[in-house]
Amino acid sequence: MIAQATVFFRTTYFIDAAYIVAFSLLIYGMSGLTGPRTAVRGNKIASVGMAVAVIATLLTPGVWAGTTTVILIIVGVVIGTVIGIPAALKVRMTAMPQMVAIFNGVGGGAVALIAWVEFRHHFEPGFFPLRTEIFELFGAIVGSISFWGSNIAFGKLQEILPGRPIKLPGASQTILNLVLFVVAVGSAIVLCAGVHSQALFILGILVTSAVLGNMVVLPIGGADMPVVISLLNAFTGLSAAATGVALNNTVMIVAGMIVGASGTILTNLMAKAMNRSVPAIVAGGFGGAVAAPDRGSELEGRTVRSTSAQDVAIQLAYARQVVVAPGYGMAVAQAQHAVRELERALEAKGVTVKYAIHPVAGRMPGHMNVLLAEADVPYDLLREMDDINPEFSRTDVTLVIGANDVTNPAAKNEPGSPIYGMPILEVDRSGSVIVLKRSMASGFAGIDNPLFYEPKTAMLFGDAKQSVSEITAEVQAL
Amino acid sequence: MGTTFVIDLSVLVLAGFVGYAVISKVPNTLHTPLMSGTNAIHGVVVLGGLLLMHVATGWLEHLLLVIAVAFGTINVIGGFLVTDRMLGMFKSKPPTPEETAKALEEDNK
Numbered sequence: 001m002i003a004q005a006t007v008f009f010r011t012t013y014f015i016d017a018a019y020i021v022a023f024s025l026l027i028y029g030m031s032g033l034t035g036p037r038t039a040v041r042g043n044k045i046a047s048v049g050m051a052v053a054v055i056a057t058l059l060t061p062g063v064w065a066g067t068t069t070v071i072l073i074i075v076g077v078v079i080g081t082v083i084g085i086p087a088a089l090k091v092r093m094t095a096m097p098q099m100v101a102i103f104n105g106v107g108g109g110a111v112a113l114i115a116w117v118e119f120r121h122h123f124e125p126g127f128f129p130l131r132t133e134i135f136e137l138f139g140a141i142v143g144s145i146s147f148w149g150s151n152i153a154f155g156k157l158q159e160i161l162p163g164r165p166i167k168l169p170g171a172s173q174t175i176l177n178l179v180l181f182v183v184a185v186g187s188a189i190v191l192c193a194g195v196h197s198q199a200l201f202i203l204g205i206l207v208t209s210a211v212l213g214n215m216v217v218l219p220i221g222g223a224d225m226p227v228v229i230s231l232l233n234a235f236t237g238l239s240a241a242a243t244g245v246a247l248n249n250t251v252m253i254v255a256g257m258i259v260g261a262s263g264t265i266l267t268n269l270m271a272k273a274m275n276r277s278v279p280a281i282v283a284g285g286f287g288g289a290v291a292a293p294d295r296g297s298e299l300e301g302r303t304v305r306s307t308s309a310q311d312v313a314i315q316l317a318y319a320r321q322v323v324v325a326p327g328y329g330m331a332v333a334q335a336q337h338a339v340r341e342l343e344r345a346l347e348a349k350g351v352t353v354k355y356a357i358h359p360v361a362g363r364m365p366g367h368m369n370v371l372l373a374e375a376d377v378p379y380d381l382l383r384e385m386d387d388i389n390p391e392f393s394r395t396d397v398t399l400v401i402g403a404n405d406v407t408n409p410a411a412k413n414e415p416g417s418p419i420y421g422m423p424i425l426e427v428d429r430s431g432s433v434i435v436l437k438r439s440m441a442s443g444f445a446g447i448d449n450p451l452f453y454e455p456k457t458a459m460l461f462g463d464a465k466q467s468v469s470e471i472t473a474e475v476q477a478l
Numbered sequence: 479m480g481t482t483f484v485i486d487l488s489v490l491v492l493a494g495f496v497g498y499a500v501i502s503k504v505p506n507t508l509h510t511p512l513m514s515g516t517n518a519i520h521g522v523v524v525l526g527g528l529l530l531m532h533v534a535t536g537w538l539e540h541l542l543l544v545i546a547v548a549f550g551t552i553n554v555i556g557g558f559l560v561t562d563r564m565l566g567m568f569k570s571k572p573p574t575p576e577e578t579a580k581a582l583e584e585d586n587k
Binding site: 023026027030031033034035036037039040043044046047050053054057058060062063064065066068069072073075076077079080081083084085087088089091093096099100103104106107109110111113114116117118120121129131132229230233236237240241243244245247248249250251252253254255256257258259260261262263264265266357359364365366367369370373374376378379380381382384 | 482483486487489490493494496497498500501502503504505506507508509510511512513514515516517518519520521522523524525526527528529530531532533534535538539540542543544545546547548549550551552553554555556557558559560561562563564565566567568569570571
């Protein structure tokens with residue numbers, strides 16, 4: 001029946017033409033994202049493309065057959081709209097990583113459900129051509145992994161689940177994951193070979209992939225989230241494209257592949273910015289599980305210098321250039337608006353203020369940029385790591401707000417350090433460094449940061465938002 | 479049918495290259511909007527739910543597809559809306575009075 005519908009559908013020139021218009025608009029819209037000026041329009045163009053695709057699909061002969069179908073489609077769309085609109089309008093920018101994680105999840109979930117229905121519906125072996133079956137099963141496995149993996153990522157980011165890695169001891173986690181993977185793929189091959197109990201087999205594959213999705217993301221620590229979210233994004237895209245091939249739908253193929261490409265690019269960028277390989281991250285256990293080399297004795301005897309908001313204000317107000325290096329701590333403290341106030345106060349005193357953005361600062365690609373944009377910081381003030389690093393030597397004061405590992409000079413100087421080789425913001429090259437931090441607890445990677453013990457570094461302990469507001473008040477009073 | 483499959487596969491491969499070329503140019507600044515934008519775009523799976531609804535039989539298949547359509551709609555509507563909201567926050571620095579004066583001068587020439 002699907003085959004008949006598909007054949008009929010292929011003869012409908014109008015629908016085909018509409019689909020070509022739709023994916024052209026999607027690609028053209030996405031190409032607008034190359035700059036902040038064109039991006040708003042690009043996003044609107046892409047949404048028009050999506051609307052064309054949906055309308056063309058609804059016009060496809062047969063889709064509206066029967067009252068039940070019509071009602072069910074409307075019910076589905078209404079439920080999605082009722083959940084989607086308030087979620088999009090209310091979410092805070094600090095919560096964007098969770099939002100993107102759960103959105104990745106529902107996309108993957110939809111793919112898995114569609115595959116399930118396809119297989120449930122056609123019991124007799126050999127109904128599908130083998131090639132269709134392979135793509136549909138790829139979608140089922142990857143979509144299911146993405147759904148469950150994203151739910152775990154959401155749970156960790158929303159702090160429903162603990163952010164630290166949760167894993168079985170030693171190599172048993174890797175072995176279990178490998179077994180699950182082999183079972184899922186093996187069942188898929190058996191299914192392709194033509195077994196009669198297809199309905200049960202597809203359920204088995206979905207469940208195995210679901211367990212695998214949980215097992216893969218649970219052992220990954222909070223600091224690795226930018227990589228995981230990007231990877232799950234790629235997974236969802238690729239599974240959508242595979243379903244597109246199975247359903248013979250060009251818009252699904254093109255859209256899925258764009259997302260797949262985007263997720264892949266981001267995954268690689270994030271992994272590179274952490275100097276770690278993607279397989280190593282997926283194998284898990286970095287964020288806290290790897291024992292940092294015991295240098296406690298070495299660092300003992302070194303002391304940190306604590307400072308006050310008043311002293312910081314004086315230092316900042318008489319500086320020529322101040323660089324702000326924000327990290328996840330700024331997001332947690334919701335300090336972005338306070339930081340913007342401080343920037344304005346300093347600019348009023350004639351101080352040049354710039355922001356240094358590390359690619360993996362925060363919990364997702366570009367997290368800091370969005371937070372600062374929300375606080376009205378013009379994007380021209382945000383500098384990428386490679387642009388700002390040569391400037392630190394000309395900077396009088398660097399203000400590190402809730403960032404830790406991305407400023408850790410051990411990544412440059414200590415070959416034994418777990419983060420050795422990771423590109424960092426070279427804040428230690430500026431005249432002096434002020435670190436805003438809640439306590440001396442180590443970063444998410446559990447690595448001590450020698451920066452804190454440098455003579456030029458002063459620590460301002462306390463809630464970042466409150467500290468920044470105090471500094472601003474002092475600057476304004478000067 | 480064989481030809482259709484080959485065409486689909488060709489579209490798949492070519493779209494991969496196009497996607498790579500387009501997305502490579504997106505700057506770090508816009509990576510979060512890029513992710514939420516791609517969230518909206520993989521909501522395209524809603525088409526699969528729409529196309530299969532009339533084929534499905536029994537309450538379970540219908541239920542699964544309603545969920546799939548709802549999921550896809552959340553992605554499409556939520557994704558585009560949140561991206562629009564986010565992109566609206568990205569502002570350039572307003573021109574300084576001197577820059578405005580300079581621009582006016584050039585206009586007068």
